[in-house]
Amino acid sequence: MTTQIDDVEILLVEDNRTDAELCTLALKEHNLANKLVWVKDGAEALDFLFATGAYAGRKMENGPKVVLLDLRLPKVDGMEVLQRIKADAHTRRIPVVVLTSSKEDRDVVESYELGVNSYISKPVDFDEFSKVVTNLGMYWLLINHPPIPGK
Amino acid sequence: MYARSLIEASLDPLVTISADGKITDVNEATIKATGVARDALVGSDFSDYFTEPDKARAGYQEVFAKGEVMDYPLALRHVSGTVRLVLYNASVYRNDKGEVTGIFAAARDITERKLAEEAMRHEHERLRRFIDSNIVGIVIANPAGDVIEANDYYLRLIGHTREELAQGKVDWRAITPPEWLPADEQAIRELRERGICTPYEKEYLRRDGIRVPVFLADAMLPGPEEQIAAIVLDITDRKRAETEIRKLNVELEQRVLERTAKLEVAYKDLEGFAYSVSHDLRTPLRAIDGFSSQLLKRYPDKLDDDGKRYLNIVRDNAQKMGRLIDDILAFSRMGRLEMSESDVSMEQLAREVFEELKPSFAGRELALEIKPLPACRGDHAMLRQVWVNLLDNAIKFTQTRAAARIEAGGITDGAELVYYVKDNGAGFDMQYADKLFGVFQRLHSNEEFEGTGIGLAIVKRIVTRHGGRVWAEGKINEGATFYFTLPVKGETT
Numbered sequence A: 001m002t003t004q005i006d007d008v009e010i011l012l013v014e015d016n017r018t019d020a021e022l023c024t025l026a027l028k029e030h031n032l033a034n035k036l037v038w039v040k041d042g043a044e045a046l047d048f049l050f051a052t053g054a055y056a057g058r059k060m061e062n063g064p065k066v067v068l069l070d071l072r073l074p075k076v077d078g079m080e081v082l083q084r085i086k087a088d089a090h091t092r093r094i095p096v097v098v099l100t101s102s103k104e105d106r107d108v109v110e111s112y113e114l115g116v117n118s119y120i121s122k123p124v125d126f127d128e129f130s131k132v133v134t135n136l137g138m139y140w141l142l143i144n145h146p147p148i149p150g151k
Numbered sequence B: 001m002y003a004r005s006l007i008e009a010s011l012d013p014l015v016t017i018s019a020d021g022k023i024t025d026v027n028e029a030t031i032k033a034t035g036v037a038r039d040a041l042v043g044s045d046f047s048d049y050f051t052e053p054d055k056a057r058a059g060y061q062e063v064f065a066k067g068e069v070m071d072y073p074l075a076l077r078h079v080s081g082t083v084r085l086v087l088y089n090a091s092v093y094r095n096d097k098g099e100v101t102g103i104f105a106a107a108r109d110i111t112e113r114k115l116a117e118e119a120m121r122h123e124h125e126r127l128r129r130f131i132d133s134n135i136v137g138i139v140i141a142n143p144a145g146d147v148i149e150a151n152d153y154y155l156r157l158i159g160h161t162r163e164e165l166a167q168g169k170v171d172w173r174a175i176t177p178p179e180w181l182p183a184d185e186q187a188i189r190e191l192r193e194r195g196i197c198t199p200y201e202k203e204y205l206r207r208d209g210i211r212v213p214v215f216l217a218d219a220m221l222p223g224p225e226e227q228i229a230a231i232v233l234d235i236t237d238r239k240r241a242e243t244e245i246r247k248l249n250v251e252l253e254q255r256v257l258e259r260t261a262k263l264e265v266a267y268k269d270l271e272g273f274a275y276s277v278s279h280d281l282r283t284p285l286r287a288i289d290g291f292s293s294q295l296l297k298r299y300p301d302k303l304d305d306d307g308k309r310y311l312n313i314v315r316d317n318a319q320k321m322g323r324l325i326d327d328i329l330a331f332s333r334m335g336r337l338e339m340s341e342s343d344v345s346m347e348q349l350a351r352e353v354f355e356e357l358k359p360s361f362a363g364r365e366l367a368l369e370i371k372p373l374p375a376c377r378g379d380h381a382m383l384r385q386v387w388v389n390l391l392d393n394a395i396k397f398t399q400t401r402a403a404a405r406i407e408a409g410g411i412t413d414g415a416e417l418v419y420y421v422k423d424n425g426a427g428f429d430m431q432y433a434d435k436l437f438g439v440f441q442r443l444h445s446n447e448e449f450e451g452t453g454i455g456l457a458i459v460k461r462i463v464t465r466h467g468g469r470v471w472a473e474g475k476i477n478e479g480a481t482f483y484f485t486l487p488v489k490g491e492t493t
Helices: A017-028 A042-049 A078-087 A107-115 A126-141 B004-009 B028-034 B051-068 B111-132 B152-158 B162-166 B180-195 B236-300 B305-336 B346-361 B380-397 B430-437 B455-465
Strands: A010-013 A036-039 A066-069 A096-100 A118-121 B014-020 B024-027 B068-077 B085-092 B102-110 B137-141 B147-152 B200-205 B212-219 B226-232 B340-342 B366-370 B376-379 B404-415 B414-425 B470-474 B480-486
Touching: A010 A042, A017 A036, A017 A126, A017 B236, A036 A042, A042 A066, A042 A078, A042 A107, A066 A078, A066 B236, A078 A096, A078 A107, A096 A107, A096 B200, A107 A118, A107 B111, A107 B414, A118 A126, A118 B404, A126 B236, B014 B028, B024 B200, B028 B102, B051 B068, B051 B085, B051 B470, B102 B376, B111 B162, B137 B180, B147 B162, B152 B162, B152 B212, B152 B226, B180 B200, B180 B212, B200 B376, B212 B236, B305 B455, B305 B480, B346 B366, B346 B404, B380 B404, B380 B414, B380 B455, B380 B480, B430 B470, B455 B470
Parallel strands: A010 A036, A010 A066, A066 A096, A096 A118, B366 B404
Antiparallel strands: B014 B024, B014 B102, B068 B085, B085 B102, B137 B147, B137 B226, B200 B212, B212 B226, B340 B376, B404 B414, B414 B480, B470 B480
C-alpha cells in the first residue's frame, strides 16, 4: 500500500482483519477502495496521520479525505485517535467517521463530544453493512465539499 | 365550793357532778358542746353524753376514789351526732366541813389536734409506703458525701447493707467513679441555686466492682443542714439496649455499604459485559454473514441449489443472532438507563407511535381506536417504547385477520392509572399468561409470527421501573388484552 501513500482517500483504522476485508469488499463493489490505506491499530493510525514513525516523510496535505475509525483498538484506542485528530490544527478538518460494533450511548456521546463527523454502528447483515459503507464512501469522497488543504 | 363566774369564764366545757353521777352545774361551753339546754343537762347522768358511757362512769368513780384524774380521754357526743375528742381534768370539791360533795370536771377539746396528728401520720405512712415500694431508689444525703437515709432499692443498687448505712459507712462520693463527680458537683451547684437540679445520668461503682448507670433527680431539703433527697433509677437495661441499637446501626450501615459496593461491582460487571457483547459478539457474526454473502455472490456457478440454500440458512441465522444480541442489549439498557421524569400525555404518545407504525401494516385493513387516556408522570422515551412494543405486538398478531381491530384505553383507578391495548388477533392460552413477559419467551413459532420475544419483557421492565404492574388476558383465536399500570403522582393533571 505504500505505493498509494501519497494519494490517500480513505484511512481505514480497524484491528479486525475480516471486518477490514468486508469493509474493503463493500467499497470495492462501488470502486471506492482504490485509494484506501488500512492500519491495524491506533498507534499506526496516528503515525500515518501525523507522518511519523513508519510514515515519516509522508506529506500530510495528501489526505486522507476521510478516516473510518473503529473504537476498540490495540495500543491507542479509537477515542484517543479521534481526540488527537480533532485537537491538532493540521488534522482537525479531516472528517472522521466512527465505524464500530458498539451502539452504547456513552460511545456515541463521547465521540460527538470529541467532534466526530459521523457515528455508524456496523450492521451484522452484510447487505446492510455494504449499503452503509458505500453510502458513507460516496458521501465523504464524492458529495462532501471539504476545505482545500493548507488554506 | 367553786365560783360560777369562773366556770362561765372558761371556754372549755366545765361540769360539776354529784356523787351519784348526776350533773349539777354546767357552763355555756358545755351547752354548746352537747347541744343540750342547761335545764336538761342539770340532773341528767354525766355518762349519757359520751360514746362510751361506761368509761365515763369509770372516770368519775376514779376521781371520787383518787381525788383527781388528769387527761382522761373521752369522746363527747353532740346531739347532732358529731363527736369531739376531749381530755378531762377532774378533781373533787368539798363543802365547808371538808366533805366531798362533787366533782369539778373540765374538758379540753383535742379533736383538731388529733385530726392533724392523724393526717400527719397518714401522710408519713403514704410517703413511707412510696419509699419502701422500692420502685425507684430514694436516698437522702449531704453534699459532703454522707448517705443519711436510703431505701432498699438504692442499697441494692450500690451493693451496701442497711447495717453499713446505719453505721454511717455509706459515702456516695466514694462510690462514684471520678469522671462522674463533676456531674454531681454541677447538680449541687444547681440545687443551691434553685433548690432542684436538672435530672442527669451518672454511674455508681457497685460493691462488686460493676459500674451501674443511673438516672437521678435531686431536690434540696429544707432544714438547718444541707440535705439532698434524690430519686435514683437503675438504667442498666436501657443503656445496654442503647449500646445494642448503636452497634446494630453501625453494623447495618456497614452492611449497606458492603452491599452497595457489591452492587456497584455487579453493576459495573454487567455494564462491562453489555459493552463487550455489544462490541465483540457482533464482529464474528458480521464475518459469517459477510463471507457467506460473498460466496453466494462470487461463486454462484460452483454452488448447487442445496449449497446456496445452506448458505442462505447460515446468513439467516447469523442475522437472527444479531437481532437477539441487539434485543438483549436493548433489554439490558432499559434496566440501566437513568429515568428522567416529566408529565407525559399518553394519548398523544399513543397516537404518534401508531402513526409511525403505519408503514408496518401498509395494505392491511386495520382500525385503531384510541380512547381518552389519562396523562401520567414518567420517562417519556421509555413510555414511548411501551406503546411501540404493545401496538407493534397487536399489529403483528392481527396480521391473519381480514379486518384487524386494535383498541387502546385507560382509566384512573384510585392510586393507579390503568392502560390497556386490546386486539382481535391470534390471542393466547391463559395457561401460559405468566410466560408472556419473560425474556425470549414466545407462545408462537417463528413461522407463525416473527420475533425474538423481547418486546413484552422490555414493557414489563419499563413499567416495573415506573412502579407499575403488567398482565395480559386472552383466548386462543379470540384476541388478547395487555394491561399496564402506573402510579398516580402529584404533579399529574
